[in-house]
Amino acid sequence: MPTKGYMEVDPNHCKGCGLCIEACPEDCIEFSSEINRLGYHPARYKGEGCIGCGFCFYTCPEPNAITVYKKGKEVA
Amino acid sequence: MAKQFIKGNEAVVKGAILAGCELYFGYPITPASEIAEGAAKYLPLVGRKFLQGESEVASIQMCYGAAGAGARVMTASSGPGLSLKQEGISYCAGSELPVVIIDVMRGGPGLGNIAPEQGDYNQIVKGGGHGNYKVIVLAPNSAQEMCDLTMLAFELADKYRTPTVVLTDGFIGQMMEPVDFPEPKDISRRKKKDWAVFGDAETKRNLINSIYLDPAELEAWNKHLQEKYRKIEENEVRFEDYKLDDAEIVVSGYGIVSRVLKGTVNLLREKGVKVGMLRPKTLFPFPKKKFAELAEKPDVKFFFVSEMSNGQMVNDVRLSVEFKKPVHFYGRMGGVVPTVNELEREILKLKESEG
Amino acid sequence: MAKDILSTPKSFYKEFFRKPDADKTNTHYCPGCGHGVIHKLLAEAIEDFGIADRTIIISPVGCSVFAYYYFDTGNVQVAHGRAPAVATGLKRANPNSIVISYQGDGDLAAIGGNNILQAANRGENITVIFVNNAIYGMTGGQMAPTTLIGQKTTTTPYGRAAANEGYPIRICELLSALSGPVYLARGAITDPATIMKTRLAIRKAIKAQMDYKGFSLVEILSPCPSGWRMTPVEAKKWVKEQMVKIFPLGTFKDETKEREPIAYEKREYTKEEIKQALGLDKEAPHFSHSMDDVKPIWRNPKIKISGFGGQGVLLLGNTLAEAGMEQGYHVSWIPSYGPEMRGGTANCHVQISTSEIASPVVDHPSILVAMNLPSLDRFEDDVVPGGLIIYNTSLVTRAPKRTDIESIPIPATDIADKLGSLKVANMVVLGAIIEKTGIVTEEAAISALNTVVKHKKFIPLNIEAIKSGREYVRNL
Known part of the structure; x- marks a missing residue:
């Protein structure tokens, strides 16, 4: 079932700056405990709460790191 | 046209x-x-x-x-x-x-x-x-x-x-x-x-x-x-060969100086001095080979370069001639254009001293 | 326009193939760097406007020197500060392209200060994205013209002091004093609300260019966490709390509605039109003449004409040479130019010859024209033996001392005055030359006047002067 919104962080394109976490009005993004190929703790979606506002997308400086599905996404 | x-x-x-x-x-x-x-x-x-x-x-x-x-x-x-x-x-x-x-x-x-x-x-x-x-x-x-x-x-x-x-x-x-x-x-x-x-x-x-x-x-x-x-x-080398065939003195210059030099060549030729001019039309590429060729010719006694400068192109002539023949320089600066007679005098003086 | 999915804008390359390291999908920017966000806003606008194919982005010197790694548009990399000048060249060459100059603060406001000022003032139809992070990021954190008072950088280690380094430059305020720019705005990327405002400003600026309205610039306050030695979140806060105080956000100029679009003409001209424009569509007239009819000493004459500036000595020389050319001869004319043109003495050298002219310099004239006394004093001795001196007795108070030359005294200025204009004294002398030497014919001289004299209404008076000069010499 599609949720209200959905966001994804590509862990290999995140430099762990934390700006998306700061910008998220729903507090639904956090740092992962994993270390990615660039040597950062990437951001990740907590899994629920996304309203599809896109704030994280626009604050993210990496072109390929964040995708936001405003109307949600089929979750496997 | x-x-x-x-x-x-x-x-x-x-x-x-x-x-x-x-x-x-x-x-x-x-x-x-x-x-x-x-x-x-x-x-x-x-x-x-x-x-x-x-x-x-x-x-x-x-x-x-x-x-x-x-x-x-x-x-x-x-x-x-x-x-x-x-x-x-x-x-x-x-x-x-x-x-x-x-x-x-x-x-x-x-x-x-x-x-x-x-x-x-x-x-x-x-x-x-x-x-x-x-x-x-x-x-x-x-x-x-x-x-x-x-x-x-x-x-x-x-x-x-x-x-x-x-x-x-x-x-x-x-x-x-x-x-x-x-x-x-x-x-x-x-x-x-x-x-x-x-x-x-x-x-x-x-x-x-x-x-x-x-x-x-x-x-x-x-x-x-x-x-x-x-x-x-x-x-892309380009140059003007003026009366070089039998020249014993090779003069060179570019721009306005080459026009004055041409006048000097004409004047000296009238007096029977075997002088010719090699005028580079391309400064890069410089006509190195042509200068080198002339330097090898037994007839050629010396080179004479004139510029309205402290002597800049003359260094390219020297590099081309590789000390095989003397290269003399005569320059004017500050906007003074050498005259035909002035260059004639300089060349004749050198002709004298080079024997 | 609202999209359901927000992801990498399509005007970014899928793979950054020009990036030399193995990682072809991440940018070279530091974590939390403002460039990434600004790139994204720009790329998104280019995609949404559908202009990627005709857009050219200029990569400056600064951290964004490699902007061309990322944008799937035309890319040109340029020297430090010169982006607005290069943009001008790009745009003028292809007015339908969309030219975006992406510049940092050192690039735009310091070394390129005049370039941006002048491009803005010309109303150059380009868009400038001006990234202001108050520091030189790429070279390791030196002072920028926008560095805040008290801000420590590697070249202001004790903090920027107004007494030594002056004050931060406010570019939007500065440029808004000019008439040229059509749109000027300052935004930031500190929080979602300001980001969205900046996003709109970028779009407005590009749209202005698409509509041929002229110069647009968006200044963006941007964090440099590495240069400022802060975390990305701290850096963002610093922009909001410190930079915005000095660089207030907002629109400084927006004349996008009222400004008339710039019109461009693009047409290729035919060969005939080009020749006509350059005056090359007509053959010069030809007059027959033989030097054999001229006294040997004046054949192939070397002429020096000298006088005060304003006596028309250059024009006299020009007319003689033009006439010589129309008679089929080799000719040359050189002026003594410079300050002499502005009131002092002026002279020119003219040669007319049946053979190629080697040196155009006349050291020893066969004909000397002395329009004033200093000219006679200066050049009398140079005249070749047997040569001719024509001197203007209206101003020259002595005769030549030489006895081995021929001379013609002529009150050229007085004759001209009687004809109604002091200015035609030169043509009186031309008449004297024609009458005495025959080096050019009156017919050729009059034809030459038609080419040489700009204001055609003066030609009849000039012709009258030539005839008077001839007559005077004939009656000597």
Whole structure:
């Protein structure tokens, strides 16, 4: 079932700056405990709460790191 | 086609338009201003563009942009302006952009004066900006050649993707002579430059650039440039051979000095002195081989170079002659043009001492 | 226009193939760097406007020197500060392209200060994205013209002091004093609300260019966490709390509605039109003449004409040479130019010859025209033996001392005055030359006047002067 919104962080394109976490009005993004190929703790979606506002997308400086599905996404 | 009695500087403008120059960016300076004024007058009449840049620094960079966008473009100035343009010329060389630059030399250093001098040879021929580059340098000595060599400059600049300088002096720029103007080049039949960035889908993936962070990559790029310069040296040497066949004394000079030298050669020939002139029309590539050949000839006793400078081109003659024969220099500076009789005296003095 | 999915804008390359390192999908920017966000806003606008194919982005010198790694548009990399000049060249060459100059604060406001000022003032139809992070990021954190008072950088280690380094430059305020720009705005990327405002400003600026309205610039306050030695979140806060105080956000100029679009003409001219424009569509007239009819000493004459600036000595020389050319000879004319043109003495050298002219310099004239006394004093001795001196007795108070030359005294200025204009004294002398030497014919001289004299209404008076000069010499 599609949720209200959905966001994804590509862990290999995140430099762990934390700006998306700061910008998220729903507090639904956090740092992962994993270390990615660039040597950062990437951001990740907590899994629920996304309203599809896109704030994280626009604050993210990496072109390929964040995708936001405003109307949600089929979750496997 | 039509023959006109015209100033060298104006012949440059008309030649440029006939060669298909589409844009001119420049800044006024004596004794080159007639080029900017002529460009401002004539380019708009044929649907092309003139813009007076805010500085020499900006004007050459506007040329960088227009050349990068695939257009035929030019600028003109004199020594002080060329000093400022050197930044942009280095970038044009590094990004392989064909830009035509006219330098109508005046007296220096510093503000100097506005009389004709030839003190820019080193800053133009030896590459006055930073990096391992050269520019093609053409040296007209008449109003006719101001037209012809400007037209040639556009062809060579495009052929080799390199900035090309027409190096002349205030004298040749200000002098009026008859010029036979050729037919205009057909721009529409010119091949679209497949490396330029026109702002269209076809050329979107092209890049105008001179930065190569990786040393090995930059070295490879430099080697590519050096290979290009080698090809230019192989194919584009031009000179005038005047009465050299039986010459025992070889005189050389470029620009206005070569005209005075020609007068001297004529005068000395009347007196039975076997003297001839080798006049470089291209300063880079320099006619090294021709000088070397003459140096090997048993008949040739010595070389005599005259410039309106402290002796700059003479060093290229020395490098070409490789000490096989003496190379003498006689220079005037500050805007003083040597006279036919003055050069005659100098040559006869040397003839005496060289036995 | 609202999209359901927000992801990498299509005007970014899928793979950054020009990026030399192995990582072809990440930018070279530091974590939290403002460039990434600004790139994204720009790329998104280019995609949404559908202009990627005709857009050319200029990569400056600064951290965004490699902007060309990322944008799938035309790309041109340029020298430090010169982007507006290069943009001018690009745009003037292809007015339908969309030219975006992307510049940092050192590039735009310091070394390129005049370039941006002048491009803005010309109303150049380009868009400038001005990234202001108050520091030189690429070279390791030196002072920028926008560095705040008290801000420590590697070249202001004790903090920027107004007394030494002056004050931060406010570019939007500065440029808004000019008539040229059509749209000027300052935004930031500190929080979603300001980001969205900046996003709109970028679009407005590009749209202005697409509509041919002229110069647009968006200044964007941007964090440099590495240069400022802060975390990305701290850096963002610093922009909001410190930079915005000095660089207030907002629109500084917006004339996008009222400004008339710039019109461009793009037409290729025919060869005939080009020749006509350059005056090359007509053959010069030809007059027959033989040097054999001229006294040997004046054949292939070397002429020096000298006088005060304003006596028309250059024009006299020019007319003689033009007439010589129309008679089919080799000719040359050189002026003594420069300050002499502006009121001092002026002279010119003219040669007319049946053979190629080697040196155009006349050191020893066979004909000297002295329009004033200093000219006679200066050049009398140079005249070749048997040569001719024509001197203007209206101003020259002595006769030549030489006895081995021929001379013609003529009150040229007085004759001209009687004809109604002091200015035609030169043509009186031309008449004297024609009458005495025959090196050019009156017919050829009059034809030459038609080419040489700019204001055609003066030609009849000039012709009258020539005839008067001839008559005077004939009656000597």
